[in-house]
Amino acid sequence: MKTYQLTVLSGDGIGPEVVDVALDVLSVASKQANIQFDVTEKLMGGCAFEKTGHPLPQDTLDACLESDAVLLGAVGGPKWDELPHEKKPEQALLGLRKALGLFSNLRPAKVYDALVDASSLKSEIVRGSDVMVVRELTGGIYFSEPRGMDDSKGWNTLAYEKEEVDRIACVAFELAQKRNGRLTSVHKANVLESSQFWRECVNRIHGDYPDVSLSEMYVDNAAMQLVRDPRQFDVIVTQNLFGDILSDIAAMITGSLGMLPSASMGKKYAMYEPVHGSAPEIAGTNQANPIATIGSIAMMLEYTFNEPESAQRINRAIDQVLKDGYRTKDIASKDSIIVSTSEMRNHIIENLKQDETSIIEMVRTSYEE
Ligand code: NAD
Numbered sequence: 603m604k605t606y607q608l609t610v611l612s613g614d615g616i617g618p619e620v621v622d623v624a625l626d627v628l629s630v631a632s633k634q635a636n637i638q639f640d641v642t643e644k645l646m647g648g649c650a651f652e653k654t655g656h657p658l659p660q661d662t663l664d665a666c667l668e669s670d671a672v673l674l675g676a677v678g679g680p681k682w683d684e685l686p687h688e689k690k691p692e693q694a695l696l697g698l699r700k701a702l703g704l705f706s707n708l709r710p711a712k713v714y715d716a717l718v719d720a721s722s723l724k725s726e727i728v729r730g731s732d733v734m735v736v737r738e739l740t741g742g743i744y745f746s747e748p749r750g751m752d753d754s755k756g757w758n759t760l761a762y763e764k765e766e767v768d769r770i771a772c773v774a775f776e777l778a779q780k781r782n783g784r785l786t787s788v789h790k791a792n793v794l795e796s797s798q799f800w801r802e803c804v805n806r807i808h809g810d811y812p813d814v815s816l817s818e819m820y821v822d823n824a825a826m827q828l829v830r831d832p833r834q835f836d837v838i839v840t841q842n843l844f845g846d847i848l849s850d851i852a853a854m855i856t857g858s859l860g861m862l863p864s865a866s867m868g869k870k871y872a873m874y875e876p877v878h879g880s881a882p883e884i885a886g887t888n889q890a891n892p893i894a895t896i897g898s899i900a901m902m903l904e905y906t907f908n909e910p911e912s913a914q915r916i917n918r919a920i921d922q923v924l925k926d927g928y929r930t931k932d933i934a935s936k937d938s939i940i941v942s943t944s945e946m947r948n949h950i951i952e953n954l955k956q957d958e959t960s961i962i963e964m965v966r967t968s969y970e971e
Contacts, residue, residue, distance in 0.1 A: 603636055603637065603638050604636075604637045604638065605637075605638040605639070605640055606637065606638070606639050606640065606670040606671070606907060607639075607640050607642070607668060607669040607670050607671075608639045608640065608641050608642070608669060608670065608671055608672075608673060609641075609642050609643075609644055609662075609665045609666045609668075609669040609671075609672045609673070610625065610641055610642065610643045610644070610672075610673045611643075611644055611645070611646040611647075611662065611666075611672065611673070611674045611675065611677075612643065612649075612675040613646055613647040613648075613649065613674060613675040613676050613677040613678075613691075613880060614647045614648040614649055614675075614676065614677050614678055614679050614682075614691060614880045614882075614885075615676055615678070615679050615879070615880025615881055615882045615885040616675070616676065616880055616881045616882075616884060616885050616890035617647070617674075617675025617676040617677065617880055618675060619885070619886075619888070619890050619892070619943050620675055620676075620876065620890050620891075620892040620894070620895040620943070621673065621675040621895060623892035623895065623896065623943060623944070623946070623947040624673065624892060624895040624896050624898065624899045625641065625673075626947055626951060627896050627899060627916060627947070627950060627951060627954065628899050628903075630951055630954050630955060631899070631903060631912050631915065631916055631954065632912075634912060634915065634954075634958050635903070635909045635911070635912040637907065637909065642665050642669065644659075644661065644662040644665050644666075645659060645662055646658055646659075646662050646674070646677060646691075646694050646698070647676075647677025647678060647682075647691035647694055647695075647880075648677060648678060648679055648681060648682040648691045650662065650691075650694065651682060651685070651689060651691065655689075656689070657677070657682075657689060657690065657691045657693060657694035658693075658694035658697045658698055663697075663698065663701055666698065666701070666702060666871070666873075667701070667702070667871075670906060670907075671871075671872050671873070671874065671902050671906045671907075672698075672702070672871070672872070672873040672874070673873075673874050673875070673895075673898065673899070673902065674695075674873055674874070674875035675875070675876070675880075675895065676875070676876065676878060676879050676880040676881070677691035677692065677694060677695060677880060678690075678691040678692050678879060678880050679691070679880050679882040679885075680882060681882075698873070699739065699740070699866060699873070700740065702866075702868055702870075702871035702873060703740070703868035703869060703870065703871060704739060704740070704866035704867060704868045704871065704872070704873055705738065705739050705740045705741070705766070705769060705770060705867075705868050705869075706736055706737070706738065706739060706769075706770050706773045706774075706866065706867050706868070707736070707737040707738075707739045707845065707849070707864065707865075707866045708734060708735075708736055708737075708773075708777070708864060708865040708866070708867065708901070708905075709734070709735045709737065709849040709852065709853065709862065709864045709877060710732070710733070710734045710735075710862075710863065710864075710897075710901075711731075711732075711733050711734075711735070711832075711849075711852040711853050711855055711856050711862065712731070712732040712733075712856065713728045713729060713730065713731045713732070713832075713855060713856050714856075714861070714920075714921060714924050715729065715730075715921075715925070716921075716924035716925050716927075717856070717857065717858065717861070717924060717933060719935055720856070720857035720858050720933055720935070721854075721855055721856060721857035722854065722857060723829060723855060723857075727829075727830075727831065727832070728832060728855050728856075728857075730833055731832035731833045731835075731855055732836075733828070733832055733835045733836070733837075733838065733852045733855070734777060734781065734836070734837045734838070735838045735840070735845060735848055735849040735852050736770065736773060736774040736777060736837060736838065736839045736840070736845070737840060737841075737842060737844075737845025737846065737848075737849055738762075738766065738767075738770045738839075738840070738841050738842045738845060739842060739845075739866060740766075740842075741761075741762055741763070741766040741841075741842060742760055742761075742762060742796075742841045742842035742843055743758050743759065743760040743841075743842065743843050744842050744843065745842075746758070746759040746760055746761040747759060760794065760796050760841075760843075761796060762796050762799060762800060762803075762841065764799075764803060767799070767800050767803035767804065768803055768806075768807055769869075770839060771787075771803060771804045771807040771808075771839060772807060772810075773839075773867065774787075774837055774839035775807060775808070775810070775811035775814050776811075777837050778811070778814045778836060778837040779811065779813060779814055780910075781836055781837060782836040783813060783814050783815060783836070784814070784815050784817070784835075784836035784837065785814050785815070785816050785817070785836070785837045785838075785839060786816075786817050786818070786819050786824070786835055786836075786837070786838045786839070787800070787801065787804045787816065787817070787818050787819075787839050787840070788818075788819050788820075788821050788824045788838055788839070788840040788844055788848065789801055789818065789820065789821065789840065789841070789844070790820055790821050790822075790844075791818075791820070792820060796841075797841075800841060801818065804816070804839070821840070821844045821847075821848070824838065824840075824844075824848060825847070825848060825851055828848065828851050828852055828855065829851065829855070832852070832855050838852075853877060858891075858932060858933045859877060859878040859894070859932070860876075860878060860890070860891030860893060860894055860930065860932045860933060861891065861893050861894055861897070861933065862876065862877035862878070862894050862897070863875075863876060863877070863894050863895070863896075863897030863898035863900070863901050864876065864877050864898065864901075865898070865901045865902070865905055867905065872902070872905065872906045874898040874899065874901055874902040874906075875895075875898055876894030876895045876897075876898055877894060878894055888942040888943045888944060889930065889931050889932075889942060889943060890930070890943050891930040891931075891932050891933060891943070891946070892930075892943055892946055892947060893920055893930075893946070893950075896916060896920065896950060897916075897917070897920065899916065900912075900913040900914075900916040900917050901913065903916070915954060915957045915958070916950075916954060918953070918957055919950050919951075919953035919954040919957060920950060922953045923946070923949045923950050923953055926939075926949070927939045928941050928945070928946065928949050929941065930942070930943065930946055
């Protein structure tokens with residue numbers, strides 16, 4: 603049986619609650635897939651600051667650098683808002699992404715049929731939409747030099763190197779191959795030279811992925827199209843700043859922060875985390891929605907451990923529980939059955955186990971036939 607190293611950073615607020623549930627789901631899923639995880643739990647964020655005086659202690663970083671994947675809950679909270687910049691829990695997140703070389707951020711926004719009414723958009727517009735935004739995470743205007751401000755102006759630089767665009771384009775083309783074979787490259791090449799360069803790089807890389815259909819869109823149009831007709835998109839690839847904005851727009855198509863998983867990947871390392879924050883006002887009340895973190899586990903099984911069937915089983919279990927009407931408070935509607943974090947866990951695990959039983963029964967039936 604294959605054993606993988608997983609570093610778990612539960613973090614602050616609802617982080618530990620949703621991570622605990624996700625690990626329970628992983629335990630069932632890994633047995634089904636006949637793989638094993640060696641889990642190391644480490645401190646990061648406000649809880650790490652409390653114990654060690656630093657939000658990203660060296661031994662946390664070392665554990666992450668030695669693992670096959672990292673699972674993060676969420677960090678931060680009002681308690682640490684007044685700390686100096688470098689001690690803030692959110693800084694630990696940036697430091698960790700940088701240390702692990704996580705240059706791509708994958709944010710799927712899938713609308714579950716059962717939750718179609720949770721979106722602020724009309725249900726006929728969002729039903730069936732399933733968009734993956736691939737955002738470049740370590741370059742572009744957030745990092746390029748020179749940058750600064752004085753009394754009379756503030757300035758930033760937007761620059762992309764060939765290697766930076768090529769590697770994110772490869773990630774996006776490969777994802778499109780695994781999904782529905784369509785990639786939209788979003789830029790602003792009518793105004794920005796850096797976008798003209800981006801376009802040239804993506805077009806050249808397309809030569810290596812002839813089975814993917816590539817289209818282009820200006821970022822202003824993409825923002826509009828995402829809310830006008832999100833179903834037209836499969837995978838979107840874009841630079842850091844545009845991705846920051848478009849992934850939040852795509853997220854809101856689904857209408858619920860508690861449902862959105864994410865992955866950040868580099869050449870060697872990968873980190874999986876829910877999109878939401880630490881929701882301090884509901885921490886410790888057994889109300890948090892664990893689905894985004896469970897979905898992040900599914901992404902991890904698919905992308906890092908190449909277990910797509912296991913990921914699909916988890917996603918089917920989530921789908922079924924929602925169809926059965928169970929909802930945590932944040933996604934509840936008029937006819938739903940409101941459940942706690944731990945009840946949601948139990949329903950998802952029960953469905954996951956049933957999925958396994960039905961596969962065994964299917965195999966047995968076909969054998970008997
Ligand atoms: P948030 O995502 O924590 O909460 C926004 C709203 O969504 C709140 O009403 C919250 O109760 C609700 N919510 C979020 N996740 C939920 C879940 N799983 N189940 C049910 N309801 C959920 O964002 P915020 O309030 O802006 O930030 C709170 C703290 O989290 C801040 O300190 C912020 O810096 C931090 N934060 C951390 C991350 C991260 O760790 N990646 C991301 C965003 C914010």
